[in-house]
Amino acid sequence: MPTPTARPKSRKPLVFGTVVVLAAGLLGFVSYRATAPDTPSTTPAVGTAAEEDAGVHPELAKLARRDAADKLARGRTDAPVVLIEYADFKCGYCGKFARDTEPELVEKYVEDGTLRIEWRNFPIFGKESEAAARASWAAGQQGRFWEFHRAAYADGAKEKGFGEDRLRALAREAGVEDLDRFTRDTASTAATDAVARDQEQAYGIGATSTPSFLINGRPVAGAQPLSVFTRAIEAAAADAAPVGNAGEDAEGAR
Known part of the structure; x- marks a missing residue:
């Protein structure tokens, strides 16, 4: 499993409290072959004993922001299921998820109001990872x-690097209107x-590799097969109580 760069020093103490303790399931999941989704026979899937042991942590489910102004999210704020993704633009398996799995989740679950996806920038592979994360935020503005x-996740994109000129080219490709502002x-x-x-x-919930996910508080690690996410989302939707929010779509949920 790739070794991430050193954790940056926090400007203020973490405030997760018992969340860190209850995130033991996520710690366990990111420690097993999180970067080897193509070996399902050795990778626990949702519904197995290992996954059930990890369980659903209500405190982790509360990390969902459900903010209609969140520019790095897509889907209704009152969706019964929220998938939080912690990812790095230099992570090959994050790209695999983005290309192979996420579009199907959007079509099947985001568009019918079942799922909301909230992105968290988790750059762990050095300066270019951090630059790409900041650039993604800037594009979001x-x-x-x-x-x-x-x-940024197109096939072969990460091999071109994320230098300043390349990030500007990606912004242009993405249709960012004001490149100077970007x-x-x-x-x-x-x-x-x-x-x-x-x-x-x-880091506060114990994630150490990318991609890592929370689905209504249930940890899932790695770019797992579509069926893993499908089962987790459908189980979470079945268990979810009405959120009772305003039901606004996040900006960019197209």
């Missing part, structure tokens, strides 16, 4: 996060702080 996400936003303190908050949340 102009309503183009998911378009940037698609361009460049300023990417370099801003606001972008750095937003990425740091996501990182702190990921």
